Amino acid sequence: MATPSAKTLEDLTQREYKYGFVTDIEAETIPRGLNEEIIRVISAKKNEPEFMLEWRLKAFRHWLTMKEPTWANVHYPPIDYQSIIYYSAPKMKKGPNSLDEVDPELLKTYEKLGIPLAEQGRLAGVAVDAVFDSVSVATTFKEKLKELGIIFCSFSEAVLEHPDLVRQYLGSVVPYNDNFFAALNSAVFSDGSFAYIPKGVRCPMELSTYFRINAADTGQFERTLIVADEGSYVSYLEGCTAPRRDTNQLHAAVVELVAHKNATVKYSTVQNWYPGDREGKGGIYNFVTKRGKCVGESSKISWTQVETGSAITWKYPSCILQGDNSVGEFYSVAVTNNRQQADTGTKMIHIGRNTRSTIISKGISAGHGQNTYRGMVKIMKGATEARNYSQCDSLLMSSTCGAHTFPYIEVKNSTARLEHEASTSKIGEDQLFYCRQRGLKPEDAVSMIVNGFCKEVFRELPMEFAVEAQKLLGVSLEGSVG
Amino acid sequence: MLQIRNLHARAGGMDILKGIDLSVEAGEVHAIMGPNGSGKSTLANVLAGRESIEVTQGQVLYEGKDLLAMAPEERAWEGVFLAFQYPVEIPGVSTMYLLKAGLNAIRKHRGEPELDAIEFLAMIKEKVKLVEIEQAFLNRSVNEGFSGGEKKRNEILQMAVLDPALAILDETDSGLDIDALRVVANGVNGLRSAQRSMLVITHYQRLLSYIVPDRVHVLHNGRIVRSGGKELALELEKRGYAWIEQELRRTGAGAAPGA
Numbered sequence: 001m002a003t004p005s006a007k008t009l010e011d012l013t014q015r016e017y018k019y020g021f022v023t024d025i026e027a028e029t030i031p032r033g034l035n036e037e038i039i040r041v042i043s044a045k046k047n048e049p050e051f052m053l054e055w056r057l058k059a060f061r062h063w064l065t066m067k068e069p070t071w072a073n074v075h076y077p078p079i080d081y082q083s084i085i086y087y088s089a090p091k092m093k094k095g096p097n098s099l100d101e102v103d104p105e106l107l108k109t110y111e112k113l114g115i116p117l118a119e120q121g122r123l124a125g126v127a128v129d130a131v132f133d134s135v136s137v138a139t140t141f142k143e144k145l146k147e148l149g150i151i152f153c154s155f156s157e158a159v160l161e162h163p164d165l166v167r168q169y170l171g172s173v174v175p176y177n178d179n180f181f182a183a184l185n186s187a188v189f190s191d192g193s194f195a196y197i198p199k200g201v202r203c204p205m206e207l208s209t210y211f212r213i214n215a216a217d218t219g220q221f222e223r224t225l226i227v228a229d230e231g232s233y234v235s236y237l238e239g240c241t242a243p244r245r246d247t248n249q250l251h252a253a254v255v256e257l258v259a260h261k262n263a264t265v266k267y268s269t270v271q272n273w274y275p276g277d278r279e280g281k282g283g284i285y286n287f288v289t290k291r292g293k294c295v296g297e298s299s300k301i302s303w304t305q306v307e308t309g310s311a312i313t314w315k316y317p318s319c320i321l322q323g324d325n326s327v328g329e330f331y332s333v334a335v336t337n338n339r340q341q342a343d344t345g346t347k348m349i350h351i352g353r354n355t356r357s358t359i360i361s362k363g364i365s366a367g368h369g370q371n372t373y374r375g376m377v378k379i380m381k382g383a384t385e386a387r388n389y390s391q392c393d394s395l396l397m398s399s400t401c402g403a404h405t406f407p408y409i410e411v412k413n414s415t416a417r418l419e420h421e422a423s424t425s426k427i428g429e430d431q432l433f434y435c436r437q438r439g440l441k442p443e444d445a446v447s448m449i450v451n452g453f454c455k456e457v458f459r460e461l462p463m464e465f466a467v468e469a470q471k472l473l474g475v476s477l478e479g480s481v482g
Numbered sequence: 483m484l485q486i487r488n489l490h491a492r493a494g495g496m497d498i499l500k501g502i503d504l505s506v507e508a509g510e511v512h513a514i515m516g517p518n519g520s521g522k523s524t525l526a527n528v529l530a531g532r533e534s535i536e537v538t539q540g541q542v543l544y545e546g547k548d549l550l551a552m553a554p555e556e557r558a559w560e561g562v563f564l565a566f567q568y569p570v571e572i573p574g575v576s577t578m579y580l581l582k583a584g585l586n587a588i589r590k591h592r593g594e595p596e597l598d599a600i601e602f603l604a605m606i607k608e609k610v611k612l613v614e615i616e617q618a619f620l621n622r623s624v625n626e627g628f629s630g631g632e633k634k635r636n637e638i639l640q641m642a643v644l645d646p647a648l649a650i651l652d653e654t655d656s657g658l659d660i661d662a663l664r665v666v667a668n669g670v671n672g673l674r675s676a677q678r679s680m681l682v683i684t685h686y687q688r689l690l691s692y693i694v695p696d697r698v699h700v701l702h703n704g705r706i707v708r709s710g711g712k713e714l715a716l717e718l719e720k721r722g723y724a725w726i727e728q729e730l731r732r733t734g735a736g737a738a739p740g741a
Contacts, residue, residue, distance in 0.1 A: 425573075429534060434570045436554040437530050437563070438584035438640065439591075448583065452574025452623065 280339025283311025336369025
């Protein structure tokens with residue numbers, strides 16, 4: 001019969017990774033390896049004030065005493081931290097002051113990635129900080145935001161221009177000694193984004209950072225710090241891609257969010273690092289620490305992530321709900337196809353009274369992918385009337401993939417209310433056949449079923465990116481029913 | 483319209499259909515009856531193109547075309563519709579969305595312009611009356627949390643919207659109480675036309691009191707062992723399937739496979 005079988009459906013999955021190209025650009029790279037000298041070099045390259053260097057060295061010395069965590073449900077050969085290049089930057093004349101001064105080769109790269117850096121382009125309503133390997137190469141709409149008192153710039157610039165803010169908040173949510181990868185990041189981080197929204201200001205556009213790894217054998221270690229002062233609002237989005245390479249590359253980022261009284265921070269991620277090839281060769285190790293602190297009362301932090309790339313994902317965007325009546329949210333779609341592994345979830349730490357959290361996690365596994373949800377809900381003694389709702393759903397798309405759920409709950413206050421729901425389903429021949437019988441092509445049917453599964457998460461994404469995410473999911477999974 | 487010739491099919495390592503011959507003309511309603519395990523649902527699913535069933539021999543012509551060479555969606559585009567015995571649930575996808583996508587794929591195939599949301603809504607408004615369901619019902623996820631009766635009504639609604647030339651109803655009466663059965667049967671009767679053929683697969687005669695067939699076929703052990711008019715269904719009701727088996731044993735017809 002000429003009907004497409006499961007075999008041809010599987011073939012459909014093997015769409016090329018669209019962002020696998022390499023930009024040929026002259027880069028300034030430091031020698032491989034990690035020691036105090038390297039850290040001094042990085043700090044010197046950035047003309048950092050003394051306090052930053054001290055902080056880095058403290059982190060490095062602490063890191064030396066730490067062991068790489070092994071509790072996650074992911075498997076990979078040992079990483080040789082001495083073989084990584086910790087700093088690589090495209091050569092350019094002293095920090096570009098305007099977009100006109102950015103190397104056209106770089107502008108072309110972002111154009112190709114669908115992130116035009118021209119302020120009147122497709123992303124006219126979004127301010128972008130573009131990070132290329134270890135440095136920020138351009139930030140759009142800076143001036144316009146400045147009129148409202150909003151600071152949005154590269155981390156390096158923030159260290160130089162707003163040292164007091166950086167000093168006050170850096171490490172206040174993720175301390176330098178928090179965990180192995182956060183300590184490593186604290187020692188060697190090279191750039192990232194910084195945003196400060198002043199009291200009572202509602203940021204009028206999406207802020208976003210687009211991370212691109214280009215150079216080979218380089219690790220990307222960026223830091224993002226977002227501070228929302230009292231009564232302010234900001235929605236922030238990050239996207240990431242990397243070239244196709246046979247070797248694994250390490251990406252160990254730290255994101256810290258601070259929400260003061262009545263402030264809201266909405267943080268969305270569409271992660272599409274190179275996932276490696278079909279056999280699991282190459283790909284990014286995405287070991288990331290993301291945490292937000294609801295410092296003030298009635299503040300809110302909301303994480304939305306769509307994780308489709310990376311060979312290995314290890315990240316737990318979390319909320320510390322310190323202020324009374326504060327709210328934490330985590331909406332996640334994690335996809336593992338071929339040999340990808342993901343161990344992801346969240347921690348909701350309830351400290352204040354009447355704090356509320358919601359966790360919606362959707363794990364999709366295809367091929368030989370392994371998908372783990374790991375989450376913790378912790379209700380501290382003082383968190384009277386705290387509430388949590390967790391829902392973890394897994395969708396299996398082949399007989400060789402896996403889905404795992406590890407929900408941890410710790411309750412120290414008896415007035416707390418927690419709900420947990422979980423489900424596992426297999427996208428069956430039955431569902432597929434049903435849709436095809438109604439006239440849908442197999443690839444449209446799969447995409448419709450998967451998007452339906454992820455609906456609760458997608459509707460949390462900013463409009464411009466919800467469409468992007470749906471398409472991305474279609475590409476990552478197309479026809480992967482086996 | 484539909485010619486099935488010497489159709490053999492395997493599923494789960496077993497021969498299920500062992501030589502089906504059947505012709506259905508345009509506008510005719512044929513009932514396929516038979517005991518459990520006789521191959522009724524397999525026949526329905528083979529015609530719709532389910533891949534887990536392997537056709538080992540035989541031919542199916544649909545409007546003169548080789549039906550078995552078509553993918554399931556191509557059959558849908560050509561006007562073949564299956565009302566499922568067990569309609570599946572699709573969380574997060576509304577019936578409205580699924581139907582609009584399906585209908586527009588079919589229209590595209592026919593060279594007709596696709597309907598936009600407003601045109602589609604106007605059309606749905608008419609169709610829901612046929613099966614007595616609320617339009618709001620269509621905004622719910624496909625079959626999720628539906629009762630047995632709601633699922634079957636939803637199947638008939640989809641049939642009304644997709645307007646097939648050949649509708650196959652696979653045990654649409656199973657699990658329905660008498661009121662739901664009446665609603666479903668009325669819906670089906672409302673869709674009878676000189677252009678539309680139907681294959682009504684059922685275990686019981688009671689559905690055929692509502693949907694009166696032109697022909698009745700009895701399926702037994704993968705073969706059609708008896709065909710007749712609507713009175714055959716009544717006779718079966720009275721005498722049970724055991725009667726057919728006795729008859730077969732007595733005449734020696736179609737006893738062992740391969741005989």
